[in-house]
Amino acid sequence: MATDLRLDPNELPLLTDLYELTMAASYFALGFNDDACFSMSSRRLPAGRGFLVAAGLERLLELVEEFRFDSSMLEYLDSLKLFDPRFLDFLGRLRFTGEIFALAEGTIFFGQEPIVEVRAPLIEGQLLETIVINQAGMASLIASKAARCTVVAKGRGLVDFGLRRSQGADAGLIAARSSYLAGFIGSSNVLAGKRYGIPLYGTMAHSYVMAHDREAEAFAHFVRSFPQISTLLVDTYDTERGVENAARVGLELKKQGHKLQAIRLDSGDLLDLSIKARRILDRHGLTETKIFASGNLDEYRVRDLVEAGAPIDDLGVGTAMVVSADAPSLDVAYKLTEYKGTPRMKTSQHKLSLPGRKQVFRAAGADGSFYADLIGLADEKEAEVAREFAPAPDRTSMLLLRRFGGGSRIGPSPTLAESREECLRSLAALAPRYKRLEKPDSYPVGLTAALAAMVERGKLEAPKRQD
Amino acid sequence: MATDLRLDPNELPLLTDLYELTMAASYFALGFNDDACFSMSSRRLPAGRGFLVAAGLERLLELVEEFRFDSSMLEYLDSLKLFDPRFLDFLGRLRFTGEIFALAEGTIFFGQEPIVEVRAPLIEGQLLETIVINQAGMASLIASKAARCTVVAKGRGLVDFGLRRSQGADAGLIAARSSYLAGFIGSSNVLAGKRYGIPLYGTMAHSYVMAHDREAEAFAHFVRSFPQISTLLVDTYDTERGVENAARVGLELKKQGHKLQAIRLDSGDLLDLSIKARRILDRHGLTETKIFASGNLDEYRVRDLVEAGAPIDDLGVGTAMVVSADAPSLDVAYKLTEYKGTPRMKTSQHKLSLPGRKQVFRAAGADGSFYADLIGLADEKEAEVAREFAPAPDRTSMLLLRRFGGGSRIGPSPTLAESREECLRSLAALAPRYKRLEKPDSYPVGLTAALAAMVERGKLEAPKRQD
Numbered sequence: 041m042a043t044d045l046r047l048d049p050n051e052l053p054l055l056t057d058l059y060e061l062t063m064a065a066s067y068f069a070l071g072f073n074d075d076a077c078f079s080m081s082s083r084r085l086p087a088g089r090g091f092l093v094a095a096g097l098e099r100l101l102e103l104v105e106e107f108r109f110d111s112s113m114l115e116y117l118d119s120l121k122l123f124d125p126r127f128l129d130f131l132g133r134l135r136f137t138g139e140i141f142a143l144a145e146g147t148i149f150f151g152q153e154p155i156v157e158v159r160a161p162l163i164e165g166q167l168l169e170t171i172v173i174n175q176a177g178m179a180s181l182i183a184s185k186a187a188r189c190t191v192v193a194k195g196r197g198l199v200d201f202g203l204r205r206s207q208g209a210d211a212g213l214i215a216a217r218s219s220y221l222a223g224f225i226g227s228s229n230v231l232a233g234k235r236y237g238i239p240l241y242g243t244m245a246h247s248y249v250m251a252h253d254r255e256a257e258a259f260a261h262f263v264r265s266f267p268q269i270s271t272l273l274v275d276t277y278d279t280e281r282g283v284e285n286a287a288r289v290g291l292e293l294k295k296q297g298h299k300l301q302a303i304r305l306d307s308g309d310l311l312d313l314s315i316k317a318r319r320i321l322d323r324h325g326l327t328e329t330k331i332f333a334s335g336n337l338d339e340y341r342v343r344d345l346v347e348a349g350a351p352i353d354d355l356g357v358g359t360a361m362v363v364s365a366d367a368p369s370l371d372v373a374y375k376l377t378e379y380k381g382t383p384r385m386k387t388s389q390h391k392l393s394l395p396g397r398k399q400v401f402r403a404a405g406a407d408g409s410f411y412a413d414l415i416g417l418a419d420e421k422e423a424e425v426a427r428e429f430a431p432a433p434d435r436t437s438m439l440l441l442r443r444f445g446g447g448s449r450i451g452p453s454p455t456l457a458e459s460r461e462e463c464l465r466s467l468a469a470l471a472p473r474y475k476r477l478e479k480p481d482s483y484p485v486g487l488t489a490a491l492a493a494m495v496e497r498g499k500l501e502a503p504k505r506q507d
Numbered sequence: 508m509a510t511d512l513r514l515d516p517n518e519l520p521l522l523t524d525l526y527e528l529t530m531a532a533s534y535f536a537l538g539f540n541d542d543a544c545f546s547m548s549s550r551r552l553p554a555g556r557g558f559l560v561a562a563g564l565e566r567l568l569e570l571v572e573e574f575r576f577d578s579s580m581l582e583y584l585d586s587l588k589l590f591d592p593r594f595l596d597f598l599g600r601l602r603f604t605g606e607i608f609a610l611a612e613g614t615i616f617f618g619q620e621p622i623v624e625v626r627a628p629l630i631e632g633q634l635l636e637t638i639v640i641n642q643a644g645m646a647s648l649i650a651s652k653a654a655r656c657t658v659v660a661k662g663r664g665l666v667d668f669g670l671r672r673s674q675g676a677d678a679g680l681i682a683a684r685s686s687y688l689a690g691f692i693g694s695s696n697v698l699a700g701k702r703y704g705i706p707l708y709g710t711m712a713h714s715y716v717m718a719h720d721r722e723a724e725a726f727a728h729f730v731r732s733f734p735q736i737s738t739l740l741v742d743t744y745d746t747e748r749g750v751e752n753a754a755r756v757g758l759e760l761k762k763q764g765h766k767l768q769a770i771r772l773d774s775g776d777l778l779d780l781s782i783k784a785r786r787i788l789d790r791h792g793l794t795e796t797k798i799f800a801s802g803n804l805d806e807y808r809v810r811d812l813v814e815a816g817a818p819i820d821d822l823g824v825g826t827a828m829v830v831s832a833d834a835p836s837l838d839v840a841y842k843l844t845e846y847k848g849t850p851r852m853k854t855s856q857h858k859l860s861l862p863g864r865k866q867v868f869r870a871a872g873a874d875g876s877f878y879a880d881l882i883g884l885a886d887e888k889e890a891e892v893a894r895e896f897a898p899a900p901d902r903t904s905m906l907l908l909r910r911f912g913g914g915s916r917i918g919p920s921p922t923l924a925e926s927r928e929e930c931l932r933s934l935a936a937l938a939p940r941y942k943r944l945e946k947p948d949s950y951p952v953g954l955t956a957a958l959a960a961m962v963e964r965g966k967l968e969a970p971k972r973q974d
Contacts, residue, residue: 051698051701052676054697054698054701055670055676055679055680055696055697055698056670056696056697056698057668057670057671057695057696057697057709058695058697058700058707058708058709059695059709059710059711059712060709060712061697061709062709062711062732062733062736063711063712063714063715065732065733066715066728066729066732066733067718069731069732070728070732072718076718078714113701116700116701117697120700120707122733122735122736162718166712166714169671169712169714170670170671173671173672174670174671174672174673174675174676174679175675175676177671177672178673178674178675178678181674201524203522203523203524203637203641204524204636204637204640204641204644204839204841205640205641205644205836205837205839206641206645206674207645207648207673207674207675207677207678207681207830207835208641208642208645208674208675208676208677208678208680208681209519209522209641209642209675209677210674210675210676210677210678211645211674211675211677211678212522212641213522213675214674214675228524228525228526229522229523229524230521230522230523230524230525230528230583230584231518231521231522231523233525233583233587234518234521234580234583240525240587241525242524242525242526242527242528242529243526244526244529244530245526245527245530245633245636246842246843246853247530247545247633247636247842247843247851248530248533250842250843250846250851250852250853251534251539251543251629251843251846251851252972253849253972254971254972254973254974255972255973256973256974261533261537262533264536265529265532265533265536265537266529266532266533266589268589269529269589276853276854277853277854277969277970277972277973278854278969278970278973281973282973285973359836363674363830363835363836364835365835365836368674368830368831368832368835369672369826369830369832370672372671372672374671375713375714375717376713376714376717376718379717379718384714384717384718385717386713386717386743386744387743387744387745502744502745503744503745504721505719505720505721505722505744506721506722506723506744506745506748506749506752507721507723
């Protein structure tokens with residue numbers, strides 16, 4: 041029997057909300073399947089956040105390429121006694137024939153800006169809703185959280201240690217990939233290493249020390265097994281005594297022509313303990329042995345340690361990053377913005393959606409730093425929108441790229457390493473006031489005159505839709 | 508090309524932290540593979556929580572049954588240039604030969620209590636660590652959050668609407684299953700319906716209304732397609748006008764011998780709008796048409812609506828439940844507690860672990876309500892531990908059950924429906940003061956005299972381990 045954790049690609053179209061299928065069935069019965077545009081965006085940034093980082097889009101494109109209902113899925117849907125056989129037959133033949141526009145992975149974005157736009161026959165666009173939000177929302181959420189850690193780490197290496205506390209298997213893979221994209225140097229997640237080529241990091245657990253009668257013996261054994269990746273965990277019992285024991289092993293190792301790579305602190309006052317550990321190591325001449333720290337770290341604690349000058353070389357960041365503890369979800373929606381050539385717009389309280397097929401225009405100065413965005417219509421010209429920015433930009437770019445059409449992905453797909461470089465460049469090109477951990481300034485995002493006018497028309501038209 | 512979302516069972520052993528494999532390799536080289544006991548528990552309850560609910564254990568047992576390293580995994584590990592070929596050969600032949608003791612799904616538990624105990628050769632037990640925490644931790648986290656909603660809903664139906672905001676595909680499946688286990692009546696997640704037989708619920712999205720030129724037409728179309736599951740979403744534009752439009756469709760439906768099942772409110776002041784909607788529906792004689800509410804609901808908002816007497820029949824709970832927004836992770840650890848017949852214990856700051864092979868004893872009164880637990884040693888007798896409870900229990904039960912041995916699961920595995928009934932019974936048998944949403948009382952969990960003595964010995968011995 042296949043385990044429940046198995047997620048076959050041919051089951052993915054069922055990873056959806058029932059209403060997507062009932063709506064699709066109703067559209068099918070009504071003959072509603074003209075061209076539509078759906079737009080996914082985050083209505084606002086999570087409290088205290090100044091920016092977001094796009095991720096999860098390459099995987100999404102893969103999913104869309106393989107999107108099809110097979111016979112076992114159709115049999116299950118039939119068993120629900122909700123669907124007409126003609127609709128199920130239609131589903132069996134359905135392939136995604138539309139276009140997808142998306143931000144490049146690693147792109148910094150802000151509230152209200154479309155991350156993904158799906159332009160497709162109504163039913164196809166509708167059926168992608170749940171999986172688009174689930175995948176791109178989660179991946180972007182974690183990339184955004186990880187990027188905050190990257191910003192404050194100021195060059196110290198950050199490693200994803202969060203797999204065990206990730207919300208399930210898929211979340212662990214997404215977190216490893218998203219955090220690497222956002223500047224982490226690697227992950228402990230072996231499957232993520234295999235799939236994405238992410239560098240793997242690992243030390244030892246307390247159980248290794250505890251399986252030995254004496255800590256010193258555990259240390260000696262571990263460096264014998266792995267002289268090339270010898271990081272010793274020193275806080276199973278008393279931490280300072282643990283560092284002393286590690287230092288003695290380091291001296292032995294030195295005599296044999298190796299070096300003790302690092303010690304790892306995983307609890308207690310990391311600033312105080314790292315200073316003491318550094319002193320102990322240096323006193324033994326182990327100045328090249330690094331200090332690795334972990335244990336309930338998040339961007340705030342990383343910043344505090346860095347600002348206090350803690351002699352910590354690399355840090356393992358786990359739970360708080362992989363679940364985005366302070367903001368474990370993005371307020372992401374996927375809205376119908378055009379149908380049959382007519383803009384569509386939701387006007388209920390506090391949940392206004394932006395109509396039409398859109399584009400995001402970004403203004404940058406001569407040094408490449410960007411300072412304002414305008415959300416506009418897809419058919420607006422870059423040069424004309426550029427005139428709406430003040431001050432006038434040296435360069436304007438359009439962020440939504442056509443990435444799917446004619447039944448397949450449109451390349452070239454950047455490698456993960458390329459997207460990571462691009463993300464790091466973008467982070468560097470964003471002014472510090474938007475990157476502050478607390479009370480960041482609000483990055484200016486406006487609407488082009490053309491989109492603003494369309495919104496006003498939509499507001500006037502809404503009451504008529506209820507007559 | 509298989510999509511990245513594919514999670515084959517034969518990849519699962521790689522869904523682990525690198526250090527599990529390096530420790531295993533070191534143990535292998537050292538010939539350390541005697542019997543060990545690992546215990547997973549939550550060190551403490553999340554802030555403000557009074558209890559937790561066990562989940563994810565049946566799936567975990569399935570995973571362990573299928574746990575094996577195949578050649579593609581071994582090739583990847585070999586490519587890391589960390590592992591000796593003899594170790595990789597050993598991994599290729601490795602099967603889980605140990606025993607697993609676990610709480611039954613749906614069991615209420617508390618901080619420090621073992622959820623899972625793995626008694627196996629050291630390497631086998633070590634290699635399960637990451638996946639055990641990842642799976643059982645997440646599933647229990649969500650079951651616990653959902654159970655809080657169940658407690659305050661006082662019989663109103665709760666439906667999981669969270670798939671899109673779940674942290675990835677696996678999280679969506681886990682959340683659907685865990686919330687159903689904890690008393691929800693169903694989910695919108697179609698794949699969860701297929702896999703677990705969970706009842707499916709669905710209404711319509713705003714896009715359905717927006718794809719029509721007029722709301723009234725959308726409503727008429729939807730009930731024509733699905734007269735048997737006609738729930739109309741009334742808040743795309745002005746909500747009260749939406750209810751009026753739905754009522755008119757309801758009257759038409761009535762003439763045809765059907766009834767409008769429900770209207771759905773998804774934004775705004777749900778108490779106020781539900782009262783207004785009820786009045787409008789009743790005025791049209793649609794007294795049987797239910798009101799379904801959703802939109803940023805969590806246990807606090809559900810409680811407030813119920814306590815205020817909002818005329819809401821069923822509620823869709825999404826984001827806050829599926830990510831456990833107020834506590835998106837459990838402080839779960841998986842610790843070595845015995846090796847080679849000797850108890851093991853971690854003594855570093857604030858992270859004391861409980862040594863030995865353990866059992867959880869629960870004291871209940873004559874009416875079945877339980878009032879205190881003792882964590883004891885696995886070989887303690889129920890009747891003797893019973894004497895350590897004050898007041899004396901009418902019944903004492905042992906919560907950790909032997910569920911895996913001899914290479915396979917030990918049945919009978921309860922069905923999900925049975926576990927759900929058991930969970931609801933347990934929730935009813937827990938005193939209200941522990942179930943309060945805010946500042947719940949702390950449920951009494953102690954150690955048996957025998958375990959307490961073992962802990963004291965462990966504290967005395969720890970310094971010797973560092974000599």
